[in-house]
Amino acid sequence: MAHDSTATLPGRPPARLLPAALPLLFAFIIFCLSLHAGPALACRMEFKVTGGEKENYSPGDTVTVSLTLMLTHGNCLVELADTEFSGTGLEILGATAWKKVRERPIIVEKKLRVLIKGDGSGGDVSIRALRLCERQGGDLSIILVPGTKKIIKEQG
Numbered sequence: 001m002a003h004d005s006t007a008t009l010p011g012r013p014p015a016r017l018l019p020a021a022l023p024l025l026f027a028f029i030i031f032c033l034s035l036h037a038g039p040a041l042a043c044r045m046e047f048k049v050t051g052g053e054k055e056n057y058s059p060g061d062t063v064t065v066s067l068t069l070m071l072t073h074g075n076c077l078v079e080l081a082d083t084e085f086s087g088t089g090l091e092i093l094g095a096t097a098w099k100k101v102r103e104r105p106i107i108v109e110k111k112l113r114v115l116i117k118g119d120g121s122g123g124d125v126s127i128r129a130l131r132l133c134e135r136q137g138g139d140l141s142i143i144l145v146p147g148t149k150k151i152i153k154e155q156g
Contacts, residue, residue, distance in 0.1 A: 021098060063114050065142060066111045076106075080098045080108060084130040086128050090118065
């Protein structure tokens, strides 16, 4: 009795088709896993003093601080207006509207005018930007007093 190498069991594909389908199956699995590889930051933020910069800040000084925000996902669920700003030892006097700096990836900038009220003796004088979202968002602070422009990154 001759053995037929293409014989199959009911409901199963021929054995010779499986090796050809394995690379396609493997690629599909890798693609699906890459979609859920882990959390990614939804934005990258950077503070920079762009006006009134000096070595040591004192109460009464007015400083302009720019926040640059790069949205790493094109479908960000958090509106720009939902970015929260807060300050310690200072008062936010005003802010510009968000200005688009670059289209891809999306980079926007906002300038804040702040009045320094503290001298650092009661704690850091700082400004903070916070974006909350399910993709980790971003949390960034810049310390302006005493005499430093130390940036604290707390993203993710």
